[in-house]
Amino acid sequence: MTPRLYIDAVLDAGSAIALGPEHTHYLRDVLRLGVGAPVHLFNGRDGEWRATITAASKRSLALQVEDRTRAPADEPDLWLCFAPVKKARLDFIAEKATELGVGRLQPVITQRTIVERVNLDRLRANAVEAAEQTERLTVPDVAPPLALAQLLATWPHERHLLVADETGGGRPVAAMLAALDAPARAAPWAVLTGPEGGFAPAELDMIGRLPMAHAVGLGPRILRADTAALAALAVWQAIVGDWQAVPRGRRSHETACMDT
Amino acid sequence: MTPRLYIDAVLDAGSAIALGPEHTHYLRDVLRLGVGAPVHLFNGRDGEWRATITAASKRSLALQVEDRTRAPADEPDLWLCFAPVKKARLDFIAEKATELGVGRLQPVITQRTIVERVNLDRLRANAVEAAEQTERLTVPDVAPPLALAQLLATWPHERHLLVADETGGGRPVAAMLAALDAPARAAPWAVLTGPEGGFAPAELDMIGRLPMAHAVGLGPRILRADTAALAALAVWQAIVGDWQAVPRGRRSHETACMDT
Incomplete structure (x- = not known):
């Protein structure tokens, strides 16, 4: 190894x-x-x-x-904006989002967010470790937490936003992604997931006013916040991101020795 | 609550x-x-x-x-066949697979599987807890571990198998799923994921001989075994499973109080 x-x-x-x-x-x-x-x-x-x-x-x-x-290679321009959750699940989000190719980890404080203090060094250490193991050539940026209103007020107008809407107000995720036109597929993207308690109705209204926001549903079961983040990222990568290409072969020896 | x-x-x-x-x-x-x-x-x-x-x-x-x-409701007939991994990641697989609607958790012992002893009671307790929290009406079956050869020898011929092939030999996952015909979409399914070291070449050959096996790639990054399982389940649910329907509304109060 x-x-x-x-x-x-x-x-x-x-x-x-x-x-x-x-x-x-x-x-x-x-x-x-x-x-x-x-x-x-x-x-x-x-x-x-x-x-x-x-x-x-x-x-x-x-x-x-x-x-x-x-050689250096482009990676999809995909952010994960997420309401922070308790420690083990936050470690998990950082690790999995890095494996799933996220370029920026952006904690977002929402009305129902219980965990307001985020250890950015720990988030970054988890991201570095996952990048080392996942053969990424980059490490995601770890941004300081923003209040949701602040995130939306400064939102880059060209960046599309997939919003995991657990109230049932969104379209099925695969249908929304499969129907995107070429400019939308080529644009920068972000996934936004709420806290365990979900977004407040006023927050969903505020998010929905972003021209590039796409509210989606992730099926009939309740997903924990970390599961929703991960599932949305995987489906985005599969339908819009770099999972569409035939994967390159692996270094089989390194794979075999990757520790857990 | x-x-x-x-x-x-x-x-x-x-x-x-x-x-x-x-x-x-x-x-x-x-x-x-x-x-x-x-x-x-x-x-x-x-x-x-x-x-x-x-x-x-x-x-x-x-x-x-x-x-x-x-009322009782049908759920997609989806198994997760997975090489067991170390404890925290195994807990995680049971929890996330339950949230993602799996009907059976089937541990599979492969050539490179390091963890051979599986605590089925613990696996089941994690699945029950996740089912309680996720508003599922059922709990996944937890099956005793099977050797890969035994799993394949007794494979139900009508059940399709999505194989996470980390060697780069498979088609991109979304392309494979989107191209399925109606009978294949309506059939029972399973996802099969290997251990951290991946499947051995002879194992991939053996799996490939199942008529209903579909080898797929999950993108250019190395995914840990637990990430691969979860990502494959999410993409399957989004494109073939019950995430295709418009989600029903939530009991907002219960959602808001779901503990972590």
């Missing part, structure tokens, strides 16, 4: 990288790797690169970047 | 029900309910009924069943 790390450094053939304490601990103490071991690196901009551990001191591992294993 | 309980008893107007110790504890000690409080009951067969607490002894609460609040 070749470990895969996200680092905030320029990646280019021949660059030298000094790893920070967490990555050093992970490679040296957890994976027991030493000088000569290969590592894959990505920084969200320069694709993915192969590097080799060239020196190990007590505090840091030094790497030399060798060659590029994957 | 009216609590909603799954019980294994006949439900009919006027029936008397004596609750077991867990339900008694939950209603009396957790929710602090007493004589006169309403409760919703379902048993997987008779729809949903309103009942009232009529007596409270130290050990048990007695309920009288009053009137039916929802």
Whole structure:
């Protein structure tokens, strides 16, 4: 297994990288790797690169970047705007949304949101870990929480918004997505999901006034907030996003060794 | 908030029900309910009924069943066949698959499955809890684990199988589902997902020999086993299952009070 790390450094053939304490601990103490071991690196901009551990001191591992294993590639421009929920389910949303290709995690405070304090560092750590494991070349941005009214007031006019409307007011999700015209399919998108208690009626009215909002239903069962977010993202990727292309083959060895 | 309980008893107007110790504890000690409080009951067969607490002894609460609040309704005939994974992610699969309307949870032991012991009681408890919260009228069956070869050898010939093939050998999932003819859409279905290491090549060959198997890809990113299961179920429900209908309205009060 070749470990895969996200680092905030320029990646280019021949660059030298000094790893920070967490990555050093992970490679040296957890994976027991030493000088000569290969590592894959990505920084969200320069694709993915192969590097080799060239020196190990007590505090840091030094790497030399060798060659590029994957070119930078566009990813769908998809945000997840979500009312924060309790801790384990919030970790879960960050992990799953990253696996499902989200470019921005945007917490939104709504009228019925119970959890108002969001640990952005923890959200970001979950996103980084999921990006490392999922072979993404980027890590989602983690934005500071916004009140719903503020989110809507500053909404980029070209970005379409799929709204998970649990009141039954929306169209079935697949029918709405399948009927989109080409400009709408090519536009930037976001998914918006509410708290466990759902959006308040006045909030749904306010959301519905956005010209690019599409209220949808996710079936006859009540979904928890985290399930609704994940399900909406998966259906969007399948019908509008990059799941429409024939998937590339896997690095079977890495897949087989992906830890849980 | 009216609590909603799954019980294994006949439900009919006027029936008397004596609750077991867990339900008694939950209603009396957790929710602090007493004589006169309403409760919703379902048993997987008779729809949903309103009942009232009529007596409270130290050990048990007695309920009288009053009137039916929802008639029994067909649910899509959809199984999830999945290689078991570690505990928290297994809990998650049971919960999410139940929310997503699965009728049977079938653990499958594959060549690269690391977790071979499955706690079926725990799986079932997670499914019951999710069914109670999700307003389902039924609880998924939890089947004992089967080896993959055994599952395939006894496969019901009319049941279609969506196989999450992470090697890149399958068609994009939405394209496959959207192209199904009417008999295939009306047929019973199952989703099959592998362990974190994926299926072995010989296993994929063996699965591919089932006449009703459809290998699909779930996009360019590596998904964890639990994410793949959930994503495939959501896309199936959206395109083929009961998410195609306009959703019915919610009991807004209950939704607002659904705990996390």
